[in-house]
Amino acid sequence: MIVGVPTASGNETRVAVVPSVAEDLVEDGHEVLIEAGAGxxxxxxxxxxxxxGCDVLGDRDAVFDGAEVIFEVEALGAIEGSDAGVYSEGQTVIGLLGPYDVSDEVLETLAERQVSAFALELIPRISRAQSMDALSSMANLAGYKAMVQAASELDKLVPMQMTAAGTVQPADVFVIGAGVAGxxxxxxxxxxxxxxxxxDIRPEAAEEIESVGADFVELDVHADDAADEEGHAQEMDEAFYRKQRAQLAEVVAEADVVITTAAVPGGPAPRLVTEDAVAAMDHGSVVVDLAADGGGNCDVTQPDERVEYEGVTVFGPTNLPSTLPRTASELYANNLRNLFELLVEEGELTIDIDDEIVDATLLTHDGTVRAPHEDESDGDD
Amino acid sequence: MIVGVPTASGNETRVAVVPSVAEDLVEDGHEVLIEAGAGxxxxxxxxxxxxxGCDVLGDRDAVFDGAEVIFEVEALGAIEGSDAGVYSEGQTVIGLLGPYDVSDEVLETLAERQVSAFALELIPRISRAQSMDALSSMANLAGYKAMVQAASELDKLVPMQMTAAGTVQPADVFVIGAGVAGxxxxxxxxxxxxxxxxxDIRPEAAEEIESVGADFVELDVHADDAADEEGHAQEMDEAFYRKQRAQLAEVVAEADVVITTAAVPGGPAPRLVTEDAVAAMDHGSVVVDLAADGGGNCDVTQPDERVEYEGVTVFGPTNLPSTLPRTASELYANNLRNLFELLVEEGELTIDIDDEIVDATLLTHDGTVRAPHEDESDGDD
Structure with missing residues (x-):
């Protein structure tokens, strides 16, 4: 197969294929066309x-025109002003394609062109697909970087220290949402x-939270239905959130750093941290809201802005993995390659829509628009 | 005694007295005048x-005029455009006064006004003075923050991680100079x-380096005379530095993060990291040069600038403690108070120039200019 790797669009710093993965692809008998400067x-x-062993091409169009499969970072629904017209008849595209935000028009254009488009966001949560789960690998980096950035912005030391000039107490960090990022x-x-x-809204998260070194905060709110059958957080009603916010505010007020990670895939992020809760934090404290892309868990959050509110700095980064472009590209390229391997048999592209992973991720195929079929986007791990 | 705490000058974010220390001073029977907004x-x-229990005064002049002792953060020689004229006849001033950079004219003005000026930079390194050693307490914070900032700017993850998408190797960090900051x-x-x-230029630093978790890098250069009798790094000749630089370059090239901390008190910082050494680092690597104030350990460093050089980001922060203003102020206020306690007997200021600490730190007293007497600035710990 001929794999094409264009430079990612916009402010993106990641690249879909790193040299070591390119080498693996070439060893497997594939050809890799990469746009000059992409990495x-x-x-x-x-x-x-x-x-x-790649062909490095100065001409971007030559990458799109010459490849059978295009490896993207974020594309289509995941970025502003994307153009479905770059993909040619019968081409396959794999990437973070923003399945919940892609327009019907774009999907129809892709279907008309017989493009097979795989959205990595829809990788099911089953063991076999873990190595392809780009949302998890990127969420892991976002969680790390949120804390590093918070430490870098905080007005105090994070660790406890006993010095000749006195003892410094450790900073209090409060993490809301104990998924991969949290x-x-x-x-x-x-x-x-x-x-x-x-x-975490799911009481069963307590054990995992404690195993990585934090104390679990228990709230006096009913959360019996907080997780669906597969164990993912569900949207709750407004009365629940109001009670939850009031109780969270007390913990937030005592924290030097608050990191919120409560996102609902494809839906708006629940509002968990009010303006008043932020205002009650010490001057110089920091909030990092990893749900900014879905509207934010915090009232004050503005996507990709640094907001100063009553002496507290609130960040709403929407793409922290791109601030660790080397590691993020390495992990993402592995995710892509692992999905790609599933699609290739004896050197030929073989798209088997009966395969659960293929079925879940394929947005358009064989002339039809298939997804996002949200109800099936989660697996049964 | 009446202690005055003016707002620090310039971009300084620290304050010389924090509320808990103010409370201690008041309990000891002192009066504390603090400029409104100082903290x-x-x-x-x-x-x-x-x-x-402080008097918070809206009028800055009232703080200077009403106090017997002024507690400063950086002042006089330590800042641009300082004014010795703010201190009144017979006043005592304690702070980071930049003893190596203060002009003769300023010292004479102070002496004429019978001002007693204590420069905390000159605190001798003896056990009894450890609790007053502001350079150490601030260097400790600078070393911490240099690494946090580097992690925040680095293009890769710092810790090793084994994930479903592959194993991430830990970042390589190289620290030059194993004093408090290093x-x-x-x-x-x-x-x-x-x-x-x-x-570290001192081979005996190996043990300490290893005790805090690093491998000691041994160079093939003679450094027999690297430490003076008191164990402090000495200035070496140019041939020594040339050989040292060449060997360091090999280690620098393999590092993702280089933090340099080789400062010579009152003298220019040795140049240890060349332009070529920086250029040989991976794209996306980070250098933090904590000797920027003394001209830098790295060729590329510009004080308080972020320089991009051949894909490597080089920082030369000159006041990292002020980026942790809460912790820095707490520790610094303790340092100040501990020196102040040495000077007060039965509620009265008692400046005993026979005391080793007083003798070392006092720039002007009793109408005469006394310091900096560099040869005596180090003790015998």
Missing amino acids: ETAGFADEDYDDA LQAITTADRLGASVRAY | ETAGFADEDYDDA LQAITTADRLGASVRAY
Whole structure:
């Protein structure tokens, strides 16, 4: 197969294929066309790709025109002003395609062109698909970086220290939401020596939270139906959230750093941290809202802005993995390659829509629009 | 005694007295006049000082005019455009007064006014003075923050991670200079999960370096005379530095993060990291040069600038403690108070120039200019 790797659009710093993965693809008998400069912002030079056996092409169109499969970072529904017209008849495209935000018009254009489009966001949560789960690998990086950024912005030291000039108490970190990002934020805060507390709507998250070094915060709200059959957080009603917010506010007020990670896939993020809760934090404290893309868990959050509110700094980064472009590209390229391997048999593209992973991720195929079929986007792990 | 605490000058965010220390001073029978807003950037409100028993004064001049002892953060030689004229006849001033940079004219003005000026930079390194050693307490914070900032800017993850999408190797951190700042940079890098190496011109630093989690880098250069009798790094000749630089370059090239901390008190910082060494680092790597104030350990460093050089980001922060204003103010206020206690007997100021600490730190007293007497600035710990 001929794989094409264009430079990612917009402010994206990641690249869909890193040299080591390109080398693997070439060893497997594939050809890799990469746009010149595609790896630059992630720290990989054209020479590195050349050494790995890629064709480095100065002409972007030549990458799109010459490839059978296009490896994207974010594309289509995931970015502003994307153009479905770059993909040619019968082409396959794999990437973070923003399945919940892609327009019907774009999907129809892709279907008309017989494009097979795989959205990595829809990878089911089953064991076999873990190595392809780009949302998890990127959420892991986001959780880490949220805490590192918070430490860098905080007005105090994170670890406890006993010095000749007195004892410094550890910073109090409060993490809301114990999914992949939340757990990694806890782990990183714990590494740095913080005193960490964490909350999740699912009571069964307590054990995992405690295993990575935080105290579980229990609220006096009914959350019996907080998780669906597959264990994912569900949207709750407004009365529940109001009660939850009031109780969370007390914990938020005591924290030096609050990291919120409560996102509902494809839906708006629940509002968990009010303006008043932020205002009650100490001057110089920091909030990092990882749900900014879905509207934010915090009232004050503005996507990709730094907001100063009553002496507290509130960040709403929507793409933290791109601030770790080297590691993020390495992990993402592995995710892509693992899905790609599922699609290739004896060197030929073989799209088997009876395969659960293929079925879940395929937005358009064989002239039809298939997805996003949200109800089936989660698996049964 | 009446203690005056003016708002620090310039971009300084620290405050010389925090509310808890103010409370201690008041309990000891002193009066504390603090300029309104002085603690704001460090996270302390006027109300907090009021609660601690201070007089919060809206008029800056009233603080200078009404106090017997002025507590400063950086002043006189330590800042641009300082004015010795703010101190009144017979007043005592304690702070980071920049003893090596203060002009003769300023010293003479102070002496004429019978001002007693204590420069905390000159605190001798003896056990009894450890609790007053502001350079150490601030260097400790600088070392911590240098590593946190580096992690925040680095293009990759610091800790090793084994994930479903592959294993991420830990970042390589190289710390040059194992004084207080260097050791804390190592400790912080180790906390974050980095693979850490460190070098110091003093071979006897190896044990300490290894005790905080780094591998000691041994160079093939003679450094027999690297430490003076008191164990402090000495200035070496140019041939020594040339050989040292060449060997360091090999270690620098392999590092993702380089933190340099080799400062010579009152002298220019040795150049240890060349332009070529920086250029040989991976794209996306980070250098933090804590010797920027003394001209930098790295060729590329510009004080308080972020420089991009051949894909590597080089920082030369000159006042990292002020980016942790809350913790820095707490520790600094303790340092100040501990020196102040040495000077007060039965509620009265008693300046005993036969005391080793007083003798070392006193720039002007009793109408005469006394310091900096550099040869005596180090003790015998």
